[in-house]
Amino acid sequence: MASHASKAFLSLGRIHVSGVGLQKSLSRATYATGVSTHTGGGNKGRPDRGGQRQGFLKKNRRTSGEPRTDKMKVDQDWTSVYPTATPFRPSTVPLPVRMGYPTKGGVPPGKKGNLELIKIPNFLHLTPVAIRKHCEALKSFCTAWPSALGTDAQCDEHFPVKVESTDYMSAAPSLRNPSARVVHLRVKLSSLNLDDHARKKMLNLVRDRYCKDTDILTITAERCPLRKQNHEYAMYLLTVLYHESWKTEAWEAEKTVADMEEYSWEESPSQKNILSMLVRMKVAGEGEDEEVREQLLGRKEVQEYKNSVTRLRNEGESESTILQYKEAVKKVLNL
Amino acid sequence: MAAPMALRRELFSLGRVLSRVSHLGPRALGACSPHLKCYKIRSLLPLAPSTSFHTTTVLPSTPSPITVTEEPDALFQRVSVLVKGHDRAVLDSYEIFATMAANELGITKNKVYEPPKDMERLTLLKSIHIFKNHRVQYEMRTHYRCIELSHTTGCTAQVYLEYIQRNLPEGVAMEVTKTAMEKVPDHIKEPMWEEQPIDDKPSQ
Secondary structure, eight states: OOHHHHHHHHHHHHHHHHHHHHHHHHHHHHHHHSSSSHHHHHHHSSSTTTTHHHHHHHOOOOOOOOOOGOOTTEEEHHHHHHSSSOOOOTTOOOOOOOSSSOOOOOOOSSSSOOOHOOOOOOOOOOHHHHHHHHHHGGGGGGGOOOOGGSSSHHHHHHHHHHEEEEEOOOOOOOOOOGGGGGGGEEEGGGSSSOOOOHHHHHHHGGGEEEEEETTTEEEEEESSSSSSHHHHHHHHHHHHHHHHHHOOOOGGGOOOOOOOSOOOOOHHHHHHHHHHHHHHHOOOOOOOOHHHHHHHSSSSSHHHHHHHHHHHHHSSSSSSHHHHHHHHHHHHHTO | OOOOOEESSSOOOOHHHHHHHHHHHHHHHHHHHSSSSSSHHHHHHHHHHHHHHTTTOOOOSSSOOOOEEEEEEEEEEEEEEEESSSSSHHHHHHHHHHHHHHHHHHHHHEEEEEEEEEEEEEEEHHHHHTTTEEEEEEEEEEEEEEEEEEEEEEEHHHHHHHHHHHHHOOOOHEEEEEEEEOOOOGGTTTTTTTTOOOOSOOOO
């Protein structure tokens, strides 16, 4: 569809150019009849061998008529003067433009015969009036954004998978850019149907591709030559990761304390230490080991101590965690 | 919330008269019956452009055909257009054009900003042989401009980007980063192991 449109446009461009050529030759013909070339006759008598080319140029030179700018009305339709991107023509642009480095004690050179004005790309075909006209014509091809997806949160809720790709456009011998095949797939793990074990296994499988702060898993696919293939490969990877993380293998039962993602206080050296210390301090009084244990664990100070140690281990050291630990230790040991 | 329908377009609307003429040619040729002489229609092609060149573009009464297809429209959460060039003034003008076009087409702009320029500097020997102490330095400045659009549909983004890209000036490069939104595919909704008990050997 797009290629068809571009081919149509290319063919338009060719027709347009041929039309321009035709028009220009016609216009030149009309100018030539209006102006008499008197200087041609004078040069014929003196054959100058050294400057034969210059003589030829002088003979055939017609003095140009008055520029088109003099005949332009103030309220003319500028979009028809410059309908497409065209180089700057001083006789067509009715502006007193000056461009270039100023001469000594002078001003920048004027627009007639000024190469600087021709070199720089001009936006004379894209005046606000022209843009409005173009957009009026293009509006019928646009579709409205659904109103139910006003905010980013709503978009994330209904469409959690984000696929990012880049197109490149530059002037070069080739249109292609090999970086255009790269596809990034981003998804929030909270939007996938994962239970606790599946989530932990998924994090172990993806490792660096997961960002803890934003809970976004990023899968980058660039191994296939086409973008479509990379997109499909990324979706395939996501599918495989999801299903594999729900599977429980036999060797997962051998998970040790070192493999655990989060610190848990139960069955940890910290729990054993604090219980043995409290028993030695004879806080709870005499009784069976199990009963004493249960009694101690049920105590508020021990629970606070447990919370503070867990927080310290999981979140790392910071002002608040260390302060909390200090308070808990003081309470537990009655300091 | 139904997915919006896609709009397919067959023509680009700039230079509408010319496009209509050129489109009329093959269509008419195809449609005309064998006994009719087709050269009459073909002769329209070279004449029409010269008469319409440098005259007011007459919008035809019948607009270009818009076909509506069943496939759901893509949704882009963010479309980021980065233009690079050597001349800052050209990028200024292009930014005015692009922002105005976005406003006219009703596209919401997230932000329009200018990333800092890059300067690539080279220090080379001035002479072809010896004279190591005499060098010449060149630098290449690349200016950037970024226009971020948010919440555009696939059709709107395509129209806007095509319009922007066709009017990209000489010597300016562009990178368009599109972030499309998709639903979670059906095969990831539920794990497949619940239907089939694990009978395949665990991969080791």
